[in-house]
Amino acid sequence: MFDLDLWREIFQSINMNRTRSVLSGFTVAFAILLFAILFGIANGLQNTFNDQFVDDANNSIFIRSGFTSKAHKGFQAGRKIQFENKDYNFVKEEYNDDIEYLTARVYKSLNASYKGEQNTYDVRAVHPDHQFLERTIVKEGRYINFNDIKNLSKVVVVGRLVEEDLYKKTTALGKYINLSGIQYKIVGVFEDEGGDYEERRIYMPITTAQNIYGNNNYIDEINLTYNPEMSSDEALAFGNKMLAKLKDRFSVANTDQRAIRIWNMAQGTKQVDIMTSSLTVIILIIGLGTLIAGIVGISNIMIFIVKERTKEIGIRKALGASPRSIVSIILIESVIITAIAGYIGLLAGVGVLELVGPSLETYFIKDPGVSTSLVFGATITLIVAGTIAGYLPAKKASQIKPIVALRND
Amino acid sequence: MLKINQLHKSYPIGDSSLHVLKGIDLSVDEGEMVAIMGSSGSGKSTLLNIIGMLDEADTGDYILDGLPIKNLTEKKAAVYRNKFLGFIFQSFNLINYKNAIENVALPLYYQGIKRKERIEKAKFHLEKVGLLDWADHLPKELSGGQKQRVAIARALAANPKLLLADEPTGALDTKTSHEIMAFIQSLNDEGKTILMVTHEEDIANMCKRIVRLRDGVIMEDKKVTQVRAEQYV
Numbered sequence: 001m002f003d004l005d006l007w008r009e010i011f012q013s014i015n016m017n018r019t020r021s022v023l024s025g026f027t028v029a030f031a032i033l034l035f036a037i038l039f040g041i042a043n044g045l046q047n048t049f050n051d052q053f054v055d056d057a058n059n060s061i062f063i064r065s066g067f068t069s070k071a072h073k074g075f076q077a078g079r080k081i082q083f084e085n086k087d088y089n090f091v092k093e094e095y096n097d098d099i100e101y102l103t104a105r106v107y108k109s110l111n112a113s114y115k116g117e118q119n120t121y122d123v124r125a126v127h128p129d130h131q132f133l134e135r136t137i138v139k140e141g142r143y144i145n146f147n148d149i150k151n152l153s154k155v156v157v158v159g160r161l162v163e164e165d166l167y168k169k170t171t172a173l174g175k176y177i178n179l180s181g182i183q184y185k186i187v188g189v190f191e192d193e194g195g196d197y198e199e200r201r202i203y204m205p206i207t208t209a210q211n212i213y214g215n216n217n218y219i220d221e222i223n224l225t226y227n228p229e230m231s232s233d234e235a236l237a238f239g240n241k242m243l244a245k246l247k248d249r250f251s252v253a254n255t256d257q258r259a260i261r262i263w264n265m266a267q268g269t270k271q272v273d274i275m276t277s278s279l280t281v282i283i284l285i286i287g288l289g290t291l292i293a294g295i296v297g298i299s300n301i302m303i304f305i306v307k308e309r310t311k312e313i314g315i316r317k318a319l320g321a322s323p324r325s326i327v328s329i330i331l332i333e334s335v336i337i338t339a340i341a342g343y344i345g346l347l348a349g350v351g352v353l354e355l356v357g358p359s360l361e362t363y364f365i366k367d368p369g370v371s372t373s374l375v376f377g378a379t380i381t382l383i384v385a386g387t388i389a390g391y392l393p394a395k396k397a398s399q400i401k402p403i404v405a406l407r408n409d
Numbered sequence: 410m411l412k413i414n415q416l417h418k419s420y421p422i423g424d425s426s427l428h429v430l431k432g433i434d435l436s437v438d439e440g441e442m443v444a445i446m447g448s449s450g451s452g453k454s455t456l457l458n459i460i461g462m463l464d465e466a467d468t469g470d471y472i473l474d475g476l477p478i479k480n481l482t483e484k485k486a487a488v489y490r491n492k493f494l495g496f497i498f499q500s501f502n503l504i505n506y507k508n509a510i511e512n513v514a515l516p517l518y519y520q521g522i523k524r525k526e527r528i529e530k531a532k533f534h535l536e537k538v539g540l541l542d543w544a545d546h547l548p549k550e551l552s553g554g555q556k557q558r559v560a561i562a563r564a565l566a567a568n569p570k571l572l573l574a575d576e577p578t579g580a581l582d583t584k585t586s587h588e589i590m591a592f593i594q595s596l597n598d599e600g601k602t603i604l605m606v607t608h609e610e611d612i613a614n615m616c617k618r619i620v621r622l623r624d625g626v627i628m629e630d631k632k633v634t635q636v637r638a639e640q641y642v
Contacts, residue, residue, distance in 0.1 A: 005518060016506030315502045318463065320491020320519035320567070323483045398483075403463045406502055 006325075010333045020308070024301040024334070025341030028382060031294030032342045035287055035378055036349025036370050042283040044360060044368030049272050059100065059230075060133055061239050062263040063091075063222040063246065072253035081250050081259045083219040085210075091222055094245065098227050098238050103127035105221040106209045110179045112202065114166040121162060123179065123202045125209030133223050134192065136203075141173045141188030148205040155208075157188035159199035177202075182212060226266070232273055235266035287378070294382050299389035302334055306397040313397050314405020323398035330394040331387060338386045342379035349375070410602050411437040411460065411571065416469035418455055429455045431625035433469070437604065442597040442635070444613035445606045447622035454575065456622065457606045461494055461573045462486045474570055491519050495564030495572045499579035501556040503548040509559045510535060510544040516567040534562040538592065554585035561592065572596070574605040578612055584642075590615045591638035611636070 014021045065081040088104045106125040111118060130136070131143045139160060148155055156177060163172040176183045184204065192198035210216060226235045243262045244254065252259040306313075313326055350370065357368045418430040429452045437443055447453040458464035459471065462478060471478045473493060481489065495516075496502075503512045514531035522530070535541045538558040548556055557577065564572055577593065578586035590612060597603050597617075605616060613619050614636045621629040 005524060008524075009518070012511075013506065311502070312504055315504060316515070316519075317487065318461075318490060318496050318502075319516045319563070320487050322487045322519075325519070401463070403458050406463075406498060 006328065006332070010329060010336065013329070013333055014336065020305065021337055024298070024305065025337045025344070027297030027301065028294055028338050028341040028386075029345035029348070031290050031297065032345030032375065032379060032382070033349045033352070035290040036346055036375055037352055038286050038290070039283060039370045039374065040349070040353040040357075040368035041360075042279055042286075043370065044357070046276055046279060047367050049275060058265050058269055059225045059228050059235065060263075060265045061224050061226060061235075061242075063224075063243075064220070064261050064263075065250075066258045066261065068252055068256055068259040070253040070256045072256065073251045075251060079259075081252065083222060084217040085219065086217070087246070087249070088219055088222055090249065091224070091242070091246075095224075095238075095242060098230070100225040100227055101129040101132045102222075102224040103130040103133055104206055104219040105130070105223060106206055106213075106218065107220050108209060108213060110202075112162070112166065113178045114172075114175070117166045117168070119162075119165050121200055121202050123156075123204060123209070125204050125206040127206055130203065130223070133225055134198075135194075137191040137193070139189045139191050140171065141186070143188055143190070144203055144205050149207050152208045152211050153205060154182065154184045155187045155205065156184045157190055157203040158186055159201045160189060160191050161196060161199040162202060163189050165200075230266075232266040232270035236264060236270070239264040239266065291378060291381060291385070295385040295389050298334065298338060298382070298386040299393070302330070302386075302390040302393040305334075306330065306393045309397070310400055310405045313400050314402040317400070318402040318406065326398040326400075327391075327394045330397055331390055334386055334390045334394075335383055338383050339379065342382055346375045346379060410439040410441070410474060411435070411604075412470070412472045413460075414470040416456075416459065416466045416471065418452075418459065418464070418466050429625050430459075430466070433625075433627060435620065435627065435630075437602065439602050440597070440600050441618060442594070442603045442616045443605065443618045443620060444616035445604065445620050445622060446608060446610075446613050448608065450624075451622040452625040453606045453622050457573055457575055457604065460571075460604060461496060462490050487519070491516055491567055493570045495567065495569035497557070497560055497564050497572065497574040497577045499576035501548070501553075501560045501580070503556055503559060503563075505548050508545050508547050509540060509551070509562075512548070512559055513563045513566050516563060520567060531562070531566060534566050535559070537565070538562045552585075553581050554588060557581060557585075557589050558592065561589075561596075565596070570602065572601055572603045574603065576607055577605060578607070578609070586612065587638045587641040591642055594635070594638055 416433040
């Protein structure tokens with residue numbers, strides 16, 4: 001039921017009592033402004049944490065081998081542990097359900113040349129899954145695939161900066177590259193958000209590298225990502241289980257820290273998780289506090305307004321205003337003021353974040369911002385709470401006895 | 410028009426209570442112009458408030474235009490006040506942020522009359538009190554006499570059966586008081602029933618009947634020869 005006259009009454013009251021309206025709106029606007037800024041900063045902090053992991057998949061596990069530091073099962077300390085293809089296959093078969101992506105790595109450092117330009121680059125010989133582990137972005141062409149692995153193809157995928165270094169302004173795709181005397185065909189060019197260092201790399205099929213550089217089955221490192229549905233605790237347990245199994249496989253003492261090493265990102269993820277959740281709790285507490293302050297503000301102002309309007313309410317009642325019309329006139333006025341002021345506060349808060357946001361990056365606050373839905377939610381909460389808080393004063397106003405209100409001062 | 414029987418009213422003061430009205434019998438016919446007089450504390454304002462449904466009697470009957478006024482809900486009292494009664498106050502009681510015509514139209518708003526019609530009616534009544542040219546002025550831009558005339562126009566707007574005036578000239582100088590009284594007399598001449606509380610003899614003598622209260626009882630109730638206010642204007 002839309003009562004145009006009621007709204008007219010209310011807008012006249014707001015408009016003719018500007019100081020009062022502006023003052024009451026100020027509290028709400030300020031509460032929402034603070035809320036937006038605090039929330040935005042917290043969001044910025046969270047963005048920074050998330051960004052630390054943008055380079056590699058944050059559910060990665062790296063396994064490397066070294067030399068034993070303890071004698072075990074008749075072997076002396078100082079024995080070299082060497083992973084081979086069969087170990088890769090073992091991990092693949094044993095933990096298929098827990099693994100999302102899996103790749104082996106062989107590291108080489110090779111001299112690359114093309115038409116007189118030359119440079120030394122890190123070469124990684126990998127499986128196709130490596131693309132997802134490293135979050136490599138293929139810019140042109142394709143990545144290493146299973147046919148390359150099977151056929152020992154002499155193909156490579158080069159980084160954006162390799163292309164820039166050697167091929168100058170032309171595309172490297174489809175051209176040949178000479179790696180320490182052997183010609184490889186470039187089937188892809190990639191980008192990586194991990195930085196320049198990452199983009200000065202060359203990827204080739206692992207089988208090709210094993211065949212050409214040593215004719216063996218050696219692997220330098222096994223990389224994998226665990227099933228992303230695992231919690232960080234489960235992932236840590238999974239990593240430890242796998243490590244124990246591998247140690248057993250190579251007859252390494254369980255307490256030997258050097259023979260086989262594992263880096264589990266779940267360790268960091270777990271810490272970030274704790275950080276994020278405590279940040280969320282802090283945000284919630286701050287947000288709630290601000291909202292409560294806003295509500296108390298509205299409530300106080302409503303009591304003041306009712307006090308100030310006692311006489312007017314008395315006159316209205318003497319002229320035939322029903323209690324209900326008094327309640328609605330006061331409540332709706334406060335809701336309108338709250339909504340408008342809340343919106344202004346929101347705009348101001350977003351404006352402040354936009355303005356100072358870029359200069360905050362030095363303080364680990366990246367892209368501070370608030371989701372609009374959240375602030376609208378807060379504004380609606382304020383309005384609802386304002387209504388509840390304002391109902392008692394409004395009810396009290398409706399119970400004002402005209403004789404009391406109209407008593408000659 | 411109005412009939413009151415054995416009306417009692419007391420107010421609690423701490424543990425004891427103050428018996429303000431001690432059995433009032435009063436009946437007013439249509440077209441009468443009655444002054445209720447008495448010193449302060451005599452109960453005259455309380456009586457007017459009860460008649461105006463702003464307050465309720467403890468015991469006794471009050472019948473207004475054939476309707477018993479008893480145990481009214483707030484809502485019902487609001488409707489009756491709006492329909493039957495017009496109030497004129499000593500301190501005018503205009504709403505300060507509404508201009509003259511909006512003040513006059515306010516009782517009509519509470520009757521649910523449409524805006525256009527409200528403004529028409531309010532204009533008519535403002536013209537009647539001679540203030541149509543001041544329709545857009547706020548109360549603070551009006552003199553005391555003008556404010557009271559706006560208040561009278563507002564009291565008349567809903568076309569009430571009974572006009573209640575509480576010291577209508579109490580805040581005005583003699584000259585303006587006489588102007589207002591002359592206007593109220595002309596309303597009575599047209600047939601409006603008017604009930605007025607005053608403590609000024611000369612104002613009371615401009616009514617047709619004087620009811621004197623003392624300590625909550627009616628001491629005297631007599632018809633008087635009306636002194637016309639025009640002669641002083």
